[in-house]
Amino acid sequence: MNFQQVVESRRSVRGFLPKTIPHDTLTRVLKLANLAPSNCNIQPWHVFVASGESLAALKAAYIEAATSTPPKPDYPSPRPFPEPYRQRQIDCAIALYNEMGIARGDKLARDAATLRNFEFFDAPHVLFIGMNAKFGASVALDVGMYAQTLMLALTAEGLASCAQGALRQYPQIVRDFFELDDDINILMGLSFGYEDTSVAANHTRVGREDITSSVIFRE
Ligand SMILES: Cc1cc2nc3c(=O)[nH]c(=O)nc-3n(C[C@H](O)[C@H](O)[C@H](O)COP(=O)(O)O)c2cc1C
Numbered sequence: 001m002n003f004q005q006v007v008e009s010r011r012s013v014r015g016f017l018p019k020t021i022p023h024d025t026l027t028r029v030l031k032l033a034n035l036a037p038s039n040c041n042i043q044p045w046h047v048f049v050a051s052g053e054s055l056a057a058l059k060a061a062y063i064e065a066a067t068s069t070p071p072k073p074d075y076p077s078p079r080p081f082p083e084p085y086r087q088r089q090i091d092c093a094i095a096l097y098n099e100m101g102i103a104r105g106d107k108l109a110r111d112a113a114t115l116r117n118f119e120f121f122d123a124p125h126v127l128f129i130g131m132n133a134k135f136g137a138s139v140a141l142d143v144g145m146y147a148q149t150l151m152l153a154l155t156a157e158g159l160a161s162c163a164q165g166a167l168r169q170y171p172q173i174v175r176d177f178f179e180l181d182d183d184i185n186i187l188m189g190l191s192f193g194y195e196d197t198s199v200a201a202n203h204t205r206v207g208r209e210d211i212t213s214s215v216i217f218r219e
C-alpha cells in the first residue's frame with residue numbers, strides 16, 4: 001500500500017479474529033511507531049502490551065471494574081461536548097449502533113456495546129499508552145502522534161486496531177498489572193489484531209466534514 005492507501009484504509013475495527021500477531025511483526029510495527037516526532041525529541045510515550053494470559057487477566061479486571069466501580073481516569077474527558085462536536089459524536093454513535101442493530105432507546109444493548117470496549121473487542125492484543133504525570137496537553141500531542149503512527153503502521157501490515165479512550169477510565173488496573181510507578185498516567189488503550197469482517201460493527205463507516213469546516217486559508 002502507498003501512503004494514501006494506508007491512511008484511507010485505516011479505520012476503527014471492533015471485532016477481531018482469535019489469531020495472534022507474530023512477535024517480529026509486532027516489534028517491526030512498534031519500531032516504526034517509535035519514529036514519531038516529539039517536542040525536543042523527548043519521546044514521552046510509554047507503551048504496555050498484553051497478549052495471552054496477561055490480556056485475559058486485564059480483561060477480567062476491566063470487566064469487573066466497569067460493572068462495579070465508577071471510572072477514575074487520570075484525564076477526564078470534558079462532557080458533554082459543545083456543538084458542533086456533540087452532533088458529530090451522536091452521528092458516529094448512530095452509525096455504529098445502526099450497523100449493530102441497536103435501537104435508539106435500547107439502553108441495555110447500548111450498555112452491552114459499551115462493555116465490548118472492556119472485552120477489547122475480542123482482540124488478541126491490547127496495549128496502553130501513557131506518559132509522565134508531570135506532562136500536560138503539549139506533550140499529550142506527541143503521544144497522539146505516536147498513536148496515529150502506530151495505527152498506520154498496523155494498517156500497512158494488514159492489521160486492524162481501535163483506539164480506545166474508554167480504556168483510560170481505570171488507569172490503576174494498568175499501573176497495578178504492569179507494576180508501574182504512580183507517576184505514569186494512562187492516556188488511551190488500543191485493541192489490535194486481524195479484523196473479523198463478519199462482525200457487524202466492522203461494517204461501520206464514518207465520514208469526515210469537508211476541510212472548509214476546519215481549515216482557513218489566507219492567500
Ligand atoms: C483517542 C481516541 C479515543 C477513542 N476511543 C474510542 C473508544 O473508547 N471506543 C471506541 O469504540 N472507539 C473509540 N475511538 C474510535 C473513534 O470513534 C473513531 O476513530 C472515529 O469514530 C472515526 O472513525 P474511524 O477511526 O473508523 O475513521 C477513539 C478514537 C480516538 C482517536
